[in-house]
Amino acid sequence: MFGQTYQQDYVEQRRRMVRDQLAARDITDQKVLRAMGSIPREKFIPERWRSEAYADRAVPIGLDQTISQPYMVAIMTQLLALDDNHKVFEIGTGSGYQTAILAKIAKEVFTVERIAELTERAKNVLKELGITNVHFKIDDGTLGWPEFSPYDRIIVTAGAPNIPQALTDQLADGGIMVIPVGPMEHQTLMKVSKRGEQIFKEPILSCRFVKLIGKQGWEDE
Numbered sequence: 001m002f003g004q005t006y007q008q009d010y011v012e013q014r015r016r017m018v019r020d021q022l023a024a025r026d027i028t029d030q031k032v033l034r035a036m037g038s039i040p041r042e043k044f045i046p047e048r049w050r051s052e053a054y055a056d057r058a059v060p061i062g063l064d065q066t067i068s069q070p071y072m073v074a075i076m077t078q079l080l081a082l083d084d085n086h087k088v089f090e091i092g093t094g095s096g097y098q099t100a101i102l103a104k105i106a107k108e109v110f111t112v113e114r115i116a117e118l119t120e121r122a123k124n125v126l127k128e129l130g131i132t133n134v135h136f137k138i139d140d141g142t143l144g145w146p147e148f149s150p151y152d153r154i155i156v157t158a159g160a161p162n163i164p165q166a167l168t169d170q171l172a173d174g175g176i177m178v179i180p181v182g183p184m185e186h187q188t189l190m191k192v193s194k195r196g197e198q199i200f201k202e203p204i205l206s207c208r209f210v211k212l213i214g215k216q217g218w219e220d221e
Ligand code: SAH
Pocket: 065, 066, 067, 068, 091, 092, 093, 094, 095, 096, 097, 098, 099, 112, 113, 114, 115, 118, 139, 140, 141, 142, 157, 158, 210, 211, 212, 213, 214, 215, 217
C-alpha cells in the first residue's frame, strides 16, 4: 500500500516538474517535455537521495557525481534539436537519466562513462525500463568513440576546460554538440555546430558541472 502511494506521489511530482520547471521556463520542444514526463527520474537516484528526485537542482548519485538538474537535462536536449533518425554520442553516462531521455527521442545512443559502477547501475535501470537502443562503454570519453562516428549529435555532461578536438572531429556535417566549457567552478554551456569545415560556437547560459576528467579534459587528482 505504501509502495503504491509513493508511486502515485512520484507521478504527481513528475507532472509538476514538467509544468513548473520546464514548460514555465523556456522548454517548448514537445518531444523533450513528453520524454521527461514519461521517464521515472526517481529510479536513477540511489535510495538515500531519492526523495529529492524532482527537486529543481542537481542531486548526488554517489561516487562524488550528480544527476543533472531537470532543467539542465531539458535545455541541453532541446538545444540538440533531436530527431528519431539521429545517432547520438553522450559523454558522462552518470545515472543514465539523460541517456534515457536521449534514447526516447533519438534512434541510437552511444554513451561513455569512466566510472564502471555508474555504467553498471545505468545499464540496469535502462533495462528495467525496456530501453534497448543504447550502447554503453566504460572509458575516457574525451577521445570520443571513433568506431561509430560521425555522430549527428554529441552531448557532454561534465565540465570541460576546452572543447576536445576529438569530439569536433567526430561530429557529422550539419551536426550539433552541447558542452559545458570553462574553469572548474563555473562553465558556459556552449552550442557547437558544424557545417562543412566550419565550426560555429554559441554561448547559451552559465552552469556548473562536475569535472570532465581525461586526456582532453581535466587531470585526475
Ligand atoms: N548525465 C548524467 C551526469 C552525470 S555527472 C546524469 O544526469 O546523471 C557527469 C559524469 O561524467 C560523471 O558520472 C563522471 O564520472 C563522468 N565523466 C567525467 N569525465 C569523463 C570522461 N572523460 N569520460 C566519460 N565520463 C566522464
